[in-house]
Amino acid sequence: MNDLAPVSDEDRLWAIAAYASVFIGFPVFILPLAMRKSEFAIYHSKHAAEAFLYLFGGWFLLMLLSFVTCGFGVILFPLAFLAWIPSIRSEEHTSEL
Numbered sequence: 741m742n743d744l745a746p747v748s749d750e751d752r753l754w755a756i757a758a759y760a761s762v763f764i765g766f767p768v769f770i771l772p773l774a775m776r777k778s779e780f781a782i783y784h785s786k787h788a789a790e791a792f793l794y795l796f797g798g799w800f801l802l803m804l805l806s807f808v809t810c811g812f813g814v815i816l817f818p819l820a821f822l823a824w825i826p827s828i829r830s831e832e833h834t835s836e837l
Contacts, residue, residue: 747780755784762791 754772758781761768769788772781806814 751778751780754781758785758788
C-alpha cells in the first residue's frame with residue numbers, strides 16, 4: 741500500500757531547520773541536499789531553498805528599485821515578506837507529520 745519509508749525524527753528536524761533557516765537568512769537547507777540521506781529532508785530542503793530565493797531575490801530587486809527611484813520604491817518593501825508565507829505554512833505542515 742504505502743511504499744514510502746517511515747519518517748524519522750532526524751528527518752523532521754532537518755526539514756524544520758531548513759524552513760527556519762529562511763527566517764534567519766543562513767542557508768541550512770543546503771546540508772540535507774548535500775547529505776542525500778532522506779527523500780523527506782531533500783524534498784523540504786528544496787522547498788526551503790525556493791522560499792529563500794524568492795525572499796532574498798525579491799528583497800534585492802526591491803532594493804534596486806528603491807535605489808533607481810530615489811527611495812520611492814521603499815513603499816514596496818512589505819511585499820518582500822510575502823515570500824515567508826509559503827515557508828511558514830510548510831513548516832507548520834512538517835511539524836504536524
